[in-house]
Amino acid sequence: MESFKREIIDSHQLRVVSASKERKDYFLCHFQSEFFQEQLDFIWEKNHKSKGSITFAISKKGEAISLPQSPFGGFWIYEGLSSASLEAFILSVIEELKYRGIHTISLTQAPKPYEEQFDLINYLLFKSGFEQQKVLSHQFFIGKKKIKKHAQKESAKLNSKGSNSGVNVKHSPISNFGFLKEIRSWNAQKGYEVIIDENRIVQQVSEYPDRYFLITVSKNGEAIGYSLGVKLTSDSLYYFLSATNPKIPLKNGGELILNEHFQLAVEQKVNFIDLGSSDLEDGANHSLMFFKSRFSNDISNKITWMKKINNG
Structure with a gap:
């Protein structure tokens, strides 16, 4: 009222x-x-x-x-x-x-x-x-044209490495939520605690299916990595809930997932990508910030x- x-x-x-x-x-x-x-x-x-x-x-x-x-x-x-x-x-x-x-x-x-x-x-x-x-x-990559140029550059670089035989990366709408349990399990195996309110995510995806995208990394047909791309606003893409299976070695796994976020951002014609924060309990996560610096051009x-x- x-x-x-x-x-x-x-x-x-x-x-x-x-x-x-x-x-x-x-x-x-x-x-x-x-x-x-x-x-x-x-x-x-x-x-x-x-x-x-x-x-x-x-x-x-x-x-x-x-x-x-x-x-x-x-x-x-x-x-x-x-x-x-x-x-x-x-x-x-x-x-x-x-x-x-x-x-x-x-x-x-x-x-x-x-x-x-x-x-x-x-x-x-x-x-x-x-x-x-x-x-x-938070680290960001800002600029629609710059995002497209960066996506093309990174794709060419990954393709030239030619070391991911049998690996496929794609993004799609979310049709089921089994990946949430795998993300939780894979991060737990690495010693990371990820608090996921699965019911809340299901509700949000159900009401706004056009705002959520699942990025899947597969090797020989088996899913070995996931991440969520979320359009928190119509002009942005938020990098969320990323994990890979620690039992299956994957060279350049983080790069593959982030590159697919850029491909998704180009497709969705957003103006910026939010790579989120890089924080440890007792300070800044400098190694993660350094990794993201390859995929960012601003900090806020x-x-x-x-x-x-x-x-x-």
Whole structure:
């Protein structure tokens, strides 16, 4: 239900509705998390036109999170906002959450390739009393034409190596989910813990089948590697859940999987590929970052912010 509509600044208004009512390009905003009672869109409007939004999951404990069980949430600006208007948006959201009895606000702001006003948003969050809780560095390959050129170059390079006899790599829509168990098993054999909410992935793929692609590496007809490519937004491709069978040696396995992501990105005509973060529990995963550097041309941080509200 619509909560309220209040004029704030320069005829801007803040509107709050159930997240299920507003369709957004970042489709994960629509999926409610199990431990949260409701999910709400806070929409910044002028003359009945949306200028920006943020989605929060609201818990019974008085927490507002944007967004749990998702790569990120945060503010999305549809048209360039002045610093004053954007700050008014942030402050209005805080005021409404306080009115609803929220005592802790947490949000993970999407990196800059997803949101052009990333730097201004983070600056104004800091000025509005938010504290930085976590920083993850994402590597990107940006530029539609550059992606196509890189895909052609890497394919030629892999073909020239000629060392993957019997190996086939392809991408396809997802028809079954048996690969999730294999990814979990293969990573466990390597000593990696991968937390996968299989039911949530099944639900998301079922509702948005055109946003998910399965990349499969096969040798002599047997699947020995998988990865997911996810169009988190219509103009991007996210590299997700990669694993190969440790019992079957595969030379250049990581390169083959990433190259197929580039082929998929060319096919889908996206403007950038998000290779995700490279993090260890106690620091940066420099070896993984070095590997991804061959397939990236930019880096942007994903920042998690938190603010405690005094409702006294």
